[in-house]
Amino acid sequence: MPESAVLELKDISKSYFGTTVLKGINLSVKPGEIHAIVGENGAGKSTLMNLIFGMPVIHDTGGFEGDILMDGQIVKITSPRQAMELGIGMVHQEFMLIPGFTVTENIKLNRELTKPNLASNILGSSMETLDYHTMREDSRRALDKLGLAIDENTFVSRLPVGYMQFVEIAREIDKKNARLIVFDEPTAVLAESEADHLITAMKLLAAQGIAILFITHRLDEVMDCSDTISILRDGELVKYLSRNETSVDEIAELMVGRKLERGHLPPRQVDPDDNDLILELENFKVKMPGEQVRSFNLKVRRGEILGLGGLAGQGKVGIANGVMGLYPADGQVIKDGHALKLNDPKAALDAKMAFVSEDRRGVGLLLDESIAVNIVLTSIEAQQRFLRRTFLPGVRLLDQKAVREYAAKIIKDLDIRCTDPNQPVRRLSGGNQQKVCLARAFSLQPEILWVSEPTRGIDIGAKQLVLDLLVHFNREYGMTIIMTSSELNELRTICDRIALVYKGKVAGILKPDASDRDFGLMIAGKQPVKEVG
């Protein structure tokens, strides 16, 4: 071994509540090396980084297996503070800066340089004066290292967004012992030119002997700057590559990979027809923080299962939320030839559309209410079902008996595992909670069912059940299903077509049997190869 590794991971495994998210990861980074970690959402990248940085979330959930070695010594990193002391820095996706402080103050936050004064001699070192002069010089040096020509005395709030990232980086390299810096999707929020600048800065840092772990899913950047590449998929390290020996195509293919096999889906009575459209989106825009939809156009055929794929933050999640009136939307939505009134959840429900939210606990459920109430409440409110007349005209009460019977039936049909229909949904497992959400939407007897991330956070067995249910709804009841998912494989197992969303627009529509390479390229915003259907 010519050079010893700064950081080495040996056989790292981690599971959350029995769901394995990392399996036997081995990885090592040498000084001055830029090591890229690529993978789809949910591949385990963030967990891996949290682990290296000693985030409390790891230890609160039972720690991990395997060893972390620094310079060949096993280290136990139990807190971010300890990670910092060991010389590990982290640049976050979201900025952790104080806007009302200057660049210098942010860089030196909690590591301020001080000099003694009269008060501190009496009252202790916490009363020492800040040594602004030296602090500024230090900051200047750090900024220069990054090739950044901003004034170190500017307030952070006045900086353009792109520069804030650099302040974070400057803070990391100003730490005297900085040896390894983790960049967690640093370019996600940056414009192209700023991203280029960042890449240059990373190379500069590497040239100074700092090891860099670079998490991203922008394949161009990977090819541009990294020395070595690890590809994660479903918590496993599928391939360790050297940049010189690989290509964008190969990475794309490995990243997507194929795991779930598209089984034999039951046949339909009538196949979807290109001329029989149930829904059209024209120039559709949604303002959903982090998932902006910009000028989205899509035609949905009656009776099909359409997938909406793409990486997090590209806007795929915003579409369903916008159509259903949960986030401010603009543009045209035409259902069965009629324009839908936007920004009105009631109108969307009246148009026979139902939605299973990606935010199960936040939007999908009333956690402390019973399973039965969760299932029927939307039907009561939107369609005035499950109500019985009373002796007073116009006054209708909850029909407990009908609700009980209906809940018992649907619990049986969807195989929701519970003690009884009155159990609060909070006590159900993720998979069963998701089934309650599906039951809620199904009870509305929709023509179009929007499903967002239906298998997020549930275990593999339950995943298959949920997907089977969707196929069942589609085939038996002729529901048109529009399913949003970050897991391409999942979309490819049940969808008829998959629209890939990039930067709030349709990057292209692929058949589920298109090649891994095409999918991999398209989600990364590379040229759409060919369009179908």
Next chain:
Amino acid sequence: MELQMTKGKRISDPSHLRDFYEKFGLPRLIISLFLLGLFILALIMKMDITLLLSASIDRIGMNGLLVLAMLPTLVTGVGLNFGLPVGFVCGLVGGVISMEYNLTGFTGLFTAMLCALPLAIISGYLYAALLDRVRGQEMMVGTYVGFAVVAGMCIFWLTAPFKNPAMIWAIGGKGLRVTLTLYEHYSKVLNNFLVFDLFGVTIPTGLLLFFAFFCWLASLFFQTRTGLAMIATGANPMYAKSSGINTRKMRYLSIVISNVLAALGAVVYAQSYGFLQLYTAPLYMAFPAVAAALIGGATLKKATVSHIVIGTILFQTLLTIALPVTQTVLQGTDISEIARMIISNGMILYALTRNERG
């Protein structure tokens, strides 16, 4: 969350006992035991238990509606209605109007309520509009709105053109007196309706029936579409929104209903007490009602009619019994009033700190 729950189950072998404890809650358990202790003490001191019980039941019926006024706002997630005086003064105005025309008996009572009703609806709507602008701080703002309204009404009591000599200051002939006696008007009409004695305990049937009737109405209301929409609004506003519910409308509605209940509650309170107390008397009306609701087990996340009923019974019995019992035990000291303050305010403090809002 799920993990903790399974853990909890493993630790406890007699799980039904633990379930009961968890359902009933520590505060209610303590209060109940304390109450039991007071009763035993009262027995030992050879006090008149029947008298104590009569007084307790009387106070339960008297305060019930005011506590019930907490329910709608709790359910929709607006929080405890600390602005209870807003509705309360509407009830007082109704009471005063009815008195002005020398109406007596049930006519007087229901006229007072009918007059209070539109006032409560209008002021409730305005109050709701205000609270809607300060989302997340409804309880604090409500407290001060309550204080402000009481202060503002002092001017009204002084300047309102009432003429009935039984009501206005004897000297000067202008402005309402601080305390108006209802003895010749509609004092205790509800209390005395079908009143009977049970083992020496006086049961104010009409008063209890009236409270029970409103509790029944409330429990029915929360089974209607609107009531269920309110529950959804409080439990998860996003769920409610995605179900096509206008959450803002539900919040408005809950505040108006709460205000109306407070107004009716004020009339009931006055008839049972036998006096209309004006000026600064309504200032602290909200706190006992809030404490009662919280003792009953209502939280900022979940509240039901049973919480209100249990809370009213526990809290009012406690207050009624604690006073004479402690007075007898600790001769000459006024510890009971202090204890009352500690219990009611301490209860509010405890419950509010336990209930961090999402």
